Amino acid sequence: MMSQGDRRFVAATGAATALLGLALGAILFALLAFGAPAVGTLTNGRGADIQATRQSLLHATYGTALCTMLMTLAVVPIGVITAVHLTEYARPGSRFVGLIRAAVRALAGVPSIVFGLFGLGFFVLFVGRGIDAVAYSHRAMPLFGRPSVMWASATLAVLTLPVVIVTTEDALRSVPRELREAAHALGATKLQGIYTIIIPAARTGILTGAILATSRGAGEVAAILFTGVAGYTPNLPTRPHDGFMHLGYQAYVLATQSPDVDATTPTLFLTALILVMATLGLNGVALVLRDRARSRV
Amino acid sequence: MMGHAEKSLAASAGPQRHRRAARHGEKLIELAMAAIAASVVVAIILVFAFLAREALPLLVTAHPLEALRGLTLPTGEDGGFAWQPVGRTPKLNVLPLVVGSLKITTIALALGVPTALAAALFVSEVVSARTRRILKPAIELLAGIPSVVLGLLMLRLVAPAMQRALDLTYTANAIVAGLALSLAVAPIVFSVAEEALSAVPRETREACYALGAHKWQTALFVVLPAALPGILAAVTLGFGRAIGETMIVLMTSGNAGVVDVLPTSGARTVTATIAAELGETERGGEHWRVLFLLGLVLVTTTIMLDAAGRAVARYLARRQGGIQRT
Numbered sequence: 001m002m003s004q005g006d007r008r009f010v011a012a013t014g015a016a017t018a019l020l021g022l023a024l025g026a027i028l029f030a031l032l033a034f035g036a037p038a039v040g041t042l043t044n045g046r047g048a049d050i051q052a053t054r055q056s057l058l059h060a061t062y063g064t065a066l067c068t069m070l071m072t073l074a075v076v077p078i079g080v081i082t083a084v085h086l087t088e089y090a091r092p093g094s095r096f097v098g099l100i101r102a103a104v105r106a107l108a109g110v111p112s113i114v115f116g117l118f119g120l121g122f123f124v125l126f127v128g129r130g131i132d133a134v135a136y137s138h139r140a141m142p143l144f145g146r147p148s149v150m151w152a153s154a155t156l157a158v159l160t161l162p163v164v165i166v167t168t169e170d171a172l173r174s175v176p177r178e179l180r181e182a183a184h185a186l187g188a189t190k191l192q193g194i195y196t197i198i199i200p201a202a203r204t205g206i207l208t209g210a211i212l213a214t215s216r217g218a219g220e221v222a223a224i225l226f227t228g229v230a231g232y233t234p235n236l237p238t239r240p241h242d243g244f245m246h247l248g249y250q251a252y253v254l255a256t257q258s259p260d261v262d263a264t265t266p267t268l269f270l271t272a273l274i275l276v277m278a279t280l281g282l283n284g285v286a287l288v289l290r291d292r293a294r295s296r297v
Numbered sequence: 298m299m300g301h302a303e304k305s306l307a308a309s310a311g312p313q314r315h316r317r318a319a320r321h322g323e324k325l326i327e328l329a330m331a332a333i334a335a336s337v338v339v340a341i342i343l344v345f346a347f348l349a350r351e352a353l354p355l356l357v358t359a360h361p362l363e364a365l366r367g368l369t370l371p372t373g374e375d376g377g378f379a380w381q382p383v384g385r386t387p388k389l390n391v392l393p394l395v396v397g398s399l400k401i402t403t404i405a406l407a408l409g410v411p412t413a414l415a416a417a418l419f420v421s422e423v424v425s426a427r428t429r430r431i432l433k434p435a436i437e438l439l440a441g442i443p444s445v446v447l448g449l450l451m452l453r454l455v456a457p458a459m460q461r462a463l464d465l466t467y468t469a470n471a472i473v474a475g476l477a478l479s480l481a482v483a484p485i486v487f488s489v490a491e492e493a494l495s496a497v498p499r500e501t502r503e504a505c506y507a508l509g510a511h512k513w514q515t516a517l518f519v520v521l522p523a524a525l526p527g528i529l530a531a532v533t534l535g536f537g538r539a540i541g542e543t544m545i546v547l548m549t550s551g552n553a554g555v556v557d558v559l560p561t562s563g564a565r566t567v568t569a570t571i572a573a574e575l576g577e578t579e580r581g582g583e584h585w586r587v588l589f590l591l592g593l594v595l596v597t598t599t600i601m602l603d604a605a606g607r608a609v610a611r612y613l614a615r616r617q618g619g620i621q622r623t
Contacts, residue, residue, distance in 0.1 A: 005514065006512045013418045013423060020412065027450060081333045090331075103337045106341045110341075110596050110599070111541025111542070112543060117351075117589055161340065215441060219445070225576070226576060251446065251449055255449035268453070287434040291434070
């Protein structure tokens with residue numbers, strides 16, 4: 001039997017839960033309802049502006065994928081190696097470990113717009129301009145010392161580093177101690193044990209971290225505002241120092257600076273829909289993997 | 298620390314010098330790994346160093362205090378706090394931005410934190426373990442919606458409807474921004490708070506029921522206080538997320554650069570100002586440097602707050618005598 005207080009408690013907390021679930025449902029429904037109709041117009045329509053819209057959507061999708069992929073390629077090895085060092089090599093409780101943990105926490109708390117400032121100040125203006133000064137001093141215009149897809153990816157890699165480190169560390173710690181000892185007893189050196197036994201045993205968790213980081217990076221706009229994103233590029237980026245278009249930035253521009261609001265609204269929602277399908281899809285995969293890894297242990 | 302078993306195995310498996318060479322190689326690899334691990338520390342130092350590199354020349358003058366006063370106190374004949382970086386006499390008073398950030402963050406937390414905590418109580422105290430396994434990730438999916446998408450939905454769909462319904466002067470205002478921001482904050486607060494509540498031992502609840510307490514009494518007066526350190530961590534995390542969020546407030550806050558605490562009027566936040574103006578200003582100018590200085594203040598605030606929240610949580614946990622691990 002539930003008392004009246006219990007009924008009220010369940011109703012109030014249940015309502016809050018429903019509210020959050022409803023918000024998620026409403027967001028997905030709105031994106032589908034307003035964005036899906038644009039698919040038909042864009043695939044079947046002719047005319048110069050439809051062609052232009054189609055092209056910018058294509059460029060933005062490609063740019064998002066490219067930037068996110070480069071970021072993942074940069075962040076996963078660094079993050080995984082850091083986590084391996086923390087769990088397998090470093091003495092627990094040592095000053096070095098404390099320092100790294102404090103740095104990971106601090107990095108996780110840095111707002112993304114600050115990463116944008118950092119990427120501009122460090123990657124573009126310091127590293128990029130440095131490369132230009134050394135190798136391309138004959139050029140009047142900066143080549144590497146300007147926002148580009150490589151600097152945007154590098155900035156996002158720094159931003160997502162804590163995600164990869166923390167999830168990988170969790171995954172490595174959940175590998176039973178006996179496996180390490182067994183590898184040792186069979187004559188494997190420490191490193192052999194790590195890459196033949198421990199990393200394979202933790203691979204689901206490591207993959208989860210990589211996917212979560214990818215999802216986070218794909219949806220990030222503030223950090224790439226000054227480090228590489230462009231409102232329009234005539235060609236797809238082919239070199240690391242090219243600018244690129246991005247779905248998130250495209251959505252921002254269409255939502256706030258559109259010259260013809262009614263005409264661009266379907267494109268706006270379609271752009272957002274593609275982005276959300278990518279980030280939520282990746283998130284969903286990560287959640288399923290995590291759930292499976294947990295239930296197996 | 299090689300065991301006897303391994304040594305004899307190595308001896309029987311192959312020439313010993315191979316193993317020694319391999320071990321030397323491993324030492325090198327180990328060093329390389331330590332160096333890569335240290336890169337996280339280097340990264341956070343670089344963040345501060347390169348923000349400071351662009352910002353601090355502003356304060357390296359004969360009168361650094363004068364420079365700071367110019368940024369925070371009313372200046373000029375007309376007085377007043379104004380952020381108008383473009384114009385014949387640029388006004389770079391950061392106070393409206395700080396007030397704007399705090400105003401929107403307050404609204405976001407006021408809406409998001411209670412909802413998130415209530416949902417966390419529901420998931421940890423009311424539903425079965427099986428439902429929890431579905432419900433928790435479902436709500437956490439909300440955190441996977443990019444903030445730019447939350448911003449545009451709020452701007453295009455919710456804000457116009459709200460303006461009509463409440464007869465507001467501005468479409469984009471602090472309430473709209475705070476509401477959108479609460480959707481970004483709630484899933485994070487929910488996730489951390491729910492972990493903390495679920496970590497409270499089952500025995501605590503059962504002891505409570507045995508004493509005749511109802512479920513709601515147990516949840517609110519026993520479980521919630523026991524999970525307080527974790528809940529505090531959740532709220533601090535939510536605050537950091539809210540004050541550092543950029544795209545949502547850039548799109549929905551109206552970006553008015555004057556001090557105004559009314560929730561129905563517009564507001565301009567620190568983050569939105571950086572995002573909107575850095576691209577249009579000249580490198581090395583006063584405006585440029587102030588924007589980097591704002592970034593420096595922002596990141597210092599979030600990190601300090603996180604550290605403070607953590608310290609308080611640790612203190613609370615210690616006072617509870619270790620029944621709760623955070």
